[in-house]
Amino acid sequence: MESIISKILDQIDLQLLNALQNESQLSNTELAKMVNLSPPATHARVKRLESEGYIDRHVAILNQEKLGFDLLCFIFMSTNIHQADKLELLEKELKAMPEVLECYCLTGEYDYLLKVAKKDRKDLEGFIRKLNQLGITRIQTSLALREIKYSTTLPIS
Amino acid sequence: MESIISKILDQIDLQLLNALQNESQLSNTELAKMVNLSPPATHARVKRLESEGYIDRHVAILNQEKLGFDLLCFIFMSTNIHQADKLELLEKELKAMPEVLECYCLTGEYDYLLKVAKKDRKDLEGFIRKLNQLGITRIQTSLALREIKYSTTLPIS
């Protein structure tokens, strides 16, 4: 059975998405050569993929180490907030914190998982103190000792 | 006391990095206007930031949901491997798996944290079986119920 995607995205679309998620600076001309299409046809497809929301955004990935972000932490936490509107506020505040790179609601022991980048332990301490003021009941922090892989590339091919 | 970075990167460099990590498709002309420099001067700075490793790569962020990746999982695992060369092999294999988006060595109860994207439960089951064949002793899987934030933007400003 075919997936839903294959009915909307053909092989060329997937090739384009895959090329761009690995190297978004590829020129339209280069992309066109890769998929054996004319530059205008290629351009139209990429624009379509963007406007239809398959491509969320284009970003530059900076080097954490070179920029002094020595601490990458995973913070598990639970809250005693249960009112829907107050939970929403909490999530809005978490989202607005620039040091919070990722945040998910998780199955399991804790309510939330946060991925946080900080420059040093003092910064991290301040951040955790800030969390405690938001109605967080339980926090467990794990430090990343070593990065083995960091990718934004979805396995679409 | 000034940070190390401020000795190498000036305010304009940080502005450029910050602009590009949020929207890497900005044209050189637009960047130049933002930082009040001529396009060639801006271009030289960006190239320098790339060649010196402050910018790792440029990528397009795809929409997981639209592409059918319904399962985002965080897998904690420990291994019984202790030989250095065999551990290296394990890490190389983890790195090579396209469904493994991120992988870190962690402090705490488990040796590794994996962030894994899969299309459905059957796929996930197959993946976990594959892990079990690599010398993994203990696995704990948490599913992301909801994404509150997903960002690649470091808080450099």
Added chain:
DNA sequence: GCTGAAAGTATAAATTC
């Protein structure tokens, strides 16, 4: 979706500050 032309960009070289 293709071809060919027009507009806009990136980039290298020469010049100035």
Added chain:
DNA sequence: GAATTTATACTTTCAGC
């Protein structure tokens, strides 16, 4: 030494087919 202006090559992008 670093930024600017000038000039060229390349790319994107819009017609018409």
